[in-house]
Amino acid sequence: MLQTTAREIAALTGGALVGGATGDELVTGSAQIDSRDVAAGDLFAAFVGEQVDGHDFLEAAHRAGAALALVTADSPVPAVRVADVQEALSVLAHAQLERARREHPELVVLAVTGSAGKTGTKDLLGTVLGAQAPTIAPVGSFNNELGLPLTVLRLSAETRFLVLEMGARGIGHLARLTAIARPDLSLVLNVGSAHLGEFGSVEAIAEAKGELVAALEPGGRAVLNAEDRLVLAMAERSAAPVTSWGFTTGQVRGEDLSLDDAARVSFTLVVPEDLITLRGDAVPAGRFPVRPDLLGEHQAANVLAALTAALIAGVDPAAAAAALEGAKLASGQRMEVHHVGGVVVIDDAYNANPDSMRQALKTLAHLGRGRRTIAVLGEMLELGPDSVRLHDEIGRLAVRLNINALYAVGDGAAAIHHGASLEGSFGGESEYLDTVDEAIAVLARTVEPGDAVLLKSSRDAGLRRIARPLVEHLERRAAPTAPTTRGDDA
Numbered sequence: 001m002l003q004t005t006a007r008e009i010a011a012l013t014g015g016a017l018v019g020g021a022t023g024d025e026l027v028t029g030s031a032q033i034d035s036r037d038v039a040a041g042d043l044f045a046a047f048v049g050e051q052v053d054g055h056d057f058l059e060a061a062h063r064a065g066a067a068l069a070l071v072t073a074d075s076p077v078p079a080v081r082v083a084d085v086q087e088a089l090s091v092l093a094h095a096q097l098e099r100a101r102r103e104h105p106e107l108v109v110l111a112v113t114g115s116a117g118k119t120g121t122k123d124l125l126g127t128v129l130g131a132q133a134p135t136i137a138p139v140g141s142f143n144n145e146l147g148l149p150l151t152v153l154r155l156s157a158e159t160r161f162l163v164l165e166m167g168a169r170g171i172g173h174l175a176r177l178t179a180i181a182r183p184d185l186s187l188v189l190n191v192g193s194a195h196l197g198e199f200g201s202v203e204a205i206a207e208a209k210g211e212l213v214a215a216l217e218p219g220g221r222a223v224l225n226a227e228d229r230l231v232l233a234m235a236e237r238s239a240a241p242v243t244s245w246g247f248t249t250g251q252v253r254g255e256d257l258s259l260d261d262a263a264r265v266s267f268t269l270v271v272p273e274d275l276i277t278l279r280g281d282a283v284p285a286g287r288f289p290v291r292p293d294l295l296g297e298h299q300a301a302n303v304l305a306a307l308t309a310a311l312i313a314g315v316d317p318a319a320a321a322a323a324l325e326g327a328k329l330a331s332g333q334r335m336e337v338h339h340v341g342g343v344v345v346i347d348d349a350y351n352a353n354p355d356s357m358r359q360a361l362k363t364l365a366h367l368g369r370g371r372r373t374i375a376v377l378g379e380m381l382e383l384g385p386d387s388v389r390l391h392d393e394i395g396r397l398a399v400r401l402n403i404n405a406l407y408a409v410g411d412g413a414a415a416i417h418h419g420a421s422l423e424g425s426f427g428g429e430s431e432y433l434d435t436v437d438e439a440i441a442v443l444a445r446t447v448e449p450g451d452a453v454l455l456k457s458s459r460d461a462g463l464r465r466i467a468r469p470l471v472e473h474l475e476r477r478a479a480p481t482a483p484t485t486r487g488d489d490a
Contacts, residue, residue, distance in 0.1 A: 114189025342449030378457025379412025395419030
């Protein structure tokens with residue numbers, strides 16, 4: 001945070017000084033909701049959850065160095081008492097960002113949304129921009145009404161780029177997030193079927209994602225996927241100029257897209273002559289090789305989107321491409337690769353929707369040249385009345401891609417196994433497993449050196465618990481056995 005006193009925080013949030021606070025307490029760090037993460041000068045926000053009450057950890061946070069706490073009850077340590085801690089964080093984040101803009105007009109706020117790929121794209125943007133100037137880009141999916149204010153409240157006087165991920169589960173969600181943190185650059189990746197059950201239709205998803213573009217002021221910039229018609233149509237909602245990107249159309253292009261034998265993506269970034277940054281400077285035109293260490297053709301779109309946004313933010317294209325040489329994603333369990341004991345384990349189990357599931361299976365199939373491929377798939381949540389059909393389609397696709405073994409895990413994924421069986425998996429290639437623990441046991445018995453294993457499901461379906469024990473098992477199996485010393489017979 002920009003240096004702020006307790007008195008100023010109380011005035012901004014309509015709170016009262018409690019716990020012996022004088023008003024002169026100075027917050028110089030970040031906002032934290034876990035006392036174990038607190039460092040000197042931080043603001044500790046005491047949330048009351050279903051399992052844990054942050055007020056029970058006020059003294060621990062104070063001992064760890066918290067300068068101040070946000071509370072909704074009495075406090076034994078200096079604090080500001082407010083009616084709602086989350087609302088107070090949002091108000092404070094908005095005030096901090098607007099102050100940062102006044103004091104540091106060179107600050108650029110970039111916001112990313114999309115049905116799939118937004119966390120990875122946010123990571124890539126953070127990598128490119130962080131190589132140029134002090135940048136804030138959260139690790140993980142801090143993209144809701146709590147995560148976004150916590151990210152904004154990491155601002156410092158040195159910050160030059162603030163990268164925000166914004167997620168939506170309904171109409172109006174992004175409008176609320178952009179009211180907290182108005183973007184200078186709005187990057188929209190795609191409109192797909194994620195959260196279809198909550199929105200009701202793809203058109204409703206597009207309307208919600210378009211709120212990110214509608215929030216722009218005339219001096220901002222919309223950066224849109226030219227190959228997604230619903231995204232490109234958002235240009236009509238923008239008061240700011242639009243820059244488009246794509247592999248077959250768009251202003252900024254990706255050409256010569258290819259995957260190597262390990263399914264790592266590469267392409268050539270093509271920058272046109274007339275591209276202009278947010279600040280009005282011309283972007284150097286040319287062709288620039290891009291070679292991150294990322295698996296899957298779908299990653300290329302995320303990379304190109306991040307590069308386009310970085311160019312518009314003022315990064316030189318050669319420097320941007322160089323920053324992604326060999327780059328990986330900072331957030332785990334998104335096509336995260338483990339090479340252990342001759343096995344390739346792809347942990348993509350942080351989240352899933354039909355689009356990302358299809359892309360992950362295609363990547364696994366690409367690795368099938370000389371390898372046995374194993375897909376371990378769980379339920380895709382929040383798909384509404386189309387859920388059975390969409391899971392069935394994934395099972396059929398696995399058969400058509402010639403995946404060698406398919407394990408559908410959990411009741412919600414049963415339709416994956418059913419679809420595979422009807423498509424032609426009659427020889428035991430597809431198997432239904434009841435639980436994650438059963439899947440771990442089966443994989444420990446059946447995975448052999450040379451195999452490629454994909455783990456994919458929505459977060460709450462539980463497959464994210466498989467990678468660690470599987471990798472540990474493979475490491476133990478691959479560890480050299482100590483030689484046995486045997487004495488001669490007497």
